[in-house]
Amino acid sequence: MAERRPPVMLPLLWLLALCGAAVTDPEKKPCETCRQLVDRFHKGLELTSKKNFGGGNTAWEERTLSKYESSEIRLVEIIENLCDSSDFECNLMVEEHEEQIEKWWFKKRNKYPDLVKWFCIETIEVCCPPGRYGPDCLACIGGSERPCHGNGFCSGDGTRRGNGACNCKVEYTGPFCLECADGYFSSEKNDTHAVCIACHESCKTCDGPSSKGCKDCKEGWTKEDDSCVDVDECAAEKPPCTEDQYCLNTEGSFSCKRCDESCAGCSDEGPHKCKDCAAGYVYEEDKCTDLNECDTSEAVCVRDNEICVNTSGSYICVCSGGFEEQDGKCVEIVKTDDEEVAEQNISTNAAEDSMAVHEDL
Numbered sequence: 063m064a065e066r067r068p069p070v071m072l073p074l075l076w077l078l079a080l081c082g083a084a085v086t087d088p089e090k091k092p093c094e095t096c097r098q099l100v101d102r103f104h105k106g107l108e109l110t111s112k113k114n115f116g117g118g119n120t121a122w123e124e125r126t127l128s129k130y131e132s133s134e135i136r137l138v139e140i141i142e143n144l145c146d147s148s149d150f151e152c153n154l155m156v157e158e159h160e161e162q163i164e165k166w167w168f169k170k171r172n173k174y175p176d177l178v179k180w181f182c183i184e185t186i187e188v189c190c191p192p193g194r195y196g197p198d199c200l201a202c203i204g205g206s207e208r209p210c211h212g213n214g215f216c217s218g219d220g221t222r223r224g225n226g227a228c229n230c231k232v233e234y235t236g237p238f239c240l241e242c243a244d245g246y247f248s249s250e251k252n253d254t255h256a257v258c259i260a261c262h263e264s265c266k267t268c269d270g271p272s273s274k275g276c277k278d279c280k281e282g283w284t285k286e287d288d289s290c291v292d293v294d295e296c297a298a299e300k301p302p303c304t305e306d307q308y309c310l311n312t313e314g315s316f317s318c319k320r321c322d323e324s325c326a327g328c329s330d331e332g333p334h335k336c337k338d339c340a341a342g343y344v345y346e347e348d349k350c351t352d353l354n355e356c357d358t359s360e361a362v363c364v365r366d367n368e369i370c371v372n373t374s375g376s377y378i379c380v381c382s383g384g385f386e387e388q389d390g391k392c393v394e395i396v397k398t399d400d401e402e403v404a405e406q407n408i409s410t411n412a413a414e415d416s417m418a419v420h421e422d423l
């Protein structure tokens with residue numbers, strides 16, 4: 063029978079334990095680890111099965127190969143590839159339960175072909191069958207066939223963890239996920255089945271699909287002749303937007319948009335919808351247009367050697383070419399000695415270069 067093979071994994075585990083904080087994912091649940099491990103086991107089986115169709119099939123090969131099929135050599139090959147070297151939980155699980163895996167391989171495989179069931183659920187007890195949860199694998203609310211009546215997720219489903227409470231899908235609510243959440247109405251219901259469908263967008267609660275089915279209106283809608291209709295927030299006595307914005311009504315809501323920069327207050331988008339023109343703009347041809355302050359009979363930029371630059375809504379005064387701002391004046395730009403020498407160097411070099419070219423010719 064299978065000899066215990068040398069524990070090659072131990073030094074690795076020591077190493078991993080030392081930097082355990084970095085590689086351990088505390089959220090990774092043991093059942094998930096076990097299921098992944100079994101997945102890898104099946105992959106290993108597949109990979110090693112190719113060895114059965116290696117080449118010729120002499121009687122000798124047949125005998126050797128069929129021996130290999132259920133051999134310890136094959137098992138060792140599979141086990142060595144069960145976990146990524148950085149996967150601490152997986153390596154630990156294999157290390158702790160290698161004997162059971164061997165036992166299954168040599169004794170139980172035929173009778174219990176489902177390795178998740180035999181290993182993860184029944185032997186090392188980290189998983190439960192589907193629809194069951196917790197240390198004792200109790201059935202989820204609604205039964206293990208249809209946990210949470212098919213309308214939610216059962217806490218701990220399929221693992222030895224959780225408390226079996228239902229986390230309902232968005233349409234459903236209540237401990238059994240048989241009630242409809244706000245915004246959904248019940249189209250079918252008995253003790254074990256419920257189907258909830260979304261209300262019309264105008265309803266907060268409803269008992270039918272159209273806006274006539276609303277029991278309460280959603281915010282932004284109001285009851286009128288049995289249905290919920292959009293409230294025009296923009297028409298309110300006290301407008302909801304600020305002075306430099308206009309109001310845009312939408313189904314169930316509204317938004318405030320910035321007026322054009324040429325406006326001081328506006329009723330809609332663009333320079334044509336201003337209530338008044340902003341400073342620096344004048345009303346001209348049905349809209350507020352930018353004023354060219356530089357183009358007035360009176361000079362606006364009055365210092366020596368400066369020019370006026372028209373900007374939208376205003377103007378600036380800047381020094382003209384060859385002058386720079388210094389202590390509130392525009393003064394001629396003086397080159398430092400270094401700059402002048404450098405400039406000379408460039409022109410000398412350029413001259414030398416062109417001479418060199420002539421020599422080459």
Ligand SMILES: *[C@@H]1O[C@H](CO)[C@@H](O)[C@H](O)[C@H]1NC(C)=O
Pocket residue numbers: 250251252253254255
């Ligand atoms: C409840 O409704 C479902 C689906 O319509 C049906 O299959 C089931 O038999 C019903 N159960 C009872 C107790 O009436």
Ligand SMILES: *[C@@H]1O[C@H](CO)[C@@H](O)[C@H](O)[C@H]1NC(C)=O
Pocket residue numbers: 400403404407
């Ligand atoms: C100008 O060129 C001379 C020699 O060609 C060099 O020594 C000097 O450092 C250069 N000056 C500058 C500012 O680049």
Ligand SMILES: *[C@H]1O[C@@H](CO)[C@H](O)[C@@H](O)[C@@H]1NC(C)=O
Pocket residue numbers: 351352353354355372373374
């Ligand atoms: C400033 O001048 C007015 C009037 O000529 C123009 O209509 C503007 O476009 C101009 N503004 C800018 C930023 O050039």
